[in-house]
Amino acid sequence: MTDNTHRSYEGDDIVPHVCRACESRHGGICSVLTHEQLVQLNKHSSRRTIEGGAEVVGQGESVGSYSNILRGVVKLSKMMADGRQQIVGLQFAPDFMGRPFSHESALTAEAATETEICAFPRAALERMIEQSPELEHKLYNQSLKELDEARDWMLTLGRKSAREKVASFLYLIATHIDPLADDGFTFDLPLSRADIADFLGLTIETVSRQMTKLRNEKIIIVENNRHVSVPDIDRLSAAAGND
Template structure:
């Protein structure tokens, strides 16, 4: 009797990439196993605690970061120190402006984040040789542009109540894209940062959140932990 063979073959996809939840939806979804293997030799996965500066305004760009988990806050800081939050990034967004020599915003970990860092030269070389990757990044860039335009409408036309609801819906829909029956998350921004992002005072933000809680649209524990029992109800409050 011949010995039983084990015909199970190992996947050509790098082990680190196999466990990456952001791989299929992010930029790496456009790469073949061979390309993933080549890229993985130059990448490194890093963890950054909430509050850590990831990239400073006008800082030279030497690498890009694929967001794997958490929320990144993008802001502009004026010369007198005033700050304006201009955007948020979630998995699987790409941190860093492609082909730019320096950053145009300050990026900070709004929550604990995990990033897959790719050297600038390696990414741009891969883009040159991979139209599918270039196409995927273009679509991601256009989506971010659409989001920015939608947010202009939020800031310019919506009421304070609608702004706060829109912010919570933005977080809820990105933290849990599967839109489970009950969505829970920790607010990645302080009340002050939320106010900066929405053009509202801290008091107004707190008052509108309290109203949403009183109406049963959201639940809040320990000031930052939010539960949304019904995303549709929250979306209706967005106006």
């Protein structure tokens, strides 16, 4: 396993300006690039802000670029011909977004909240992958992580009750979003009820009813429909059916 030992160079003039203050420099894929590679990649990269609800790539579209998520939440979804939809993954900063070695997207990527990304052309990254085994290793590790998450979620989709599904979703968010306050777990939901339903394989109404029940049981505290607090994360975890 490779070790990231570029820390000593931090602040060095060689690091591109935009990257120097980049939140993604450490956890993201850029952390394994040499300064030369960083400069190289940066020549073609561009920061973009995407408003919540806007589509980044559509299912079946050809993909011209990859990107890093710097801020926000992106939902990956699949749609059937008749309109039924399933969210198959959520991505958070500093995740890498894209499906290397496939030029047609099998899914839709859409910003759930306002999102900031750093995009670079497909060719630039693919060239860099060929040159840098560390980069490919980093990408491989992220795809293994995503595969683990996808399989966890398959258990949720296939075998959990509506109540457990909703609790599982809240638990996922609680453990992936930076909390708004220090007093435990308080956060804003990045997804609407409709999105949550599409993520859980349920209807909006069922999601709403289960949220109400969890609220009545004091497992969660809800304000403004989006703002949620979890007083006891272990109770939520238990409601999610986690061992």
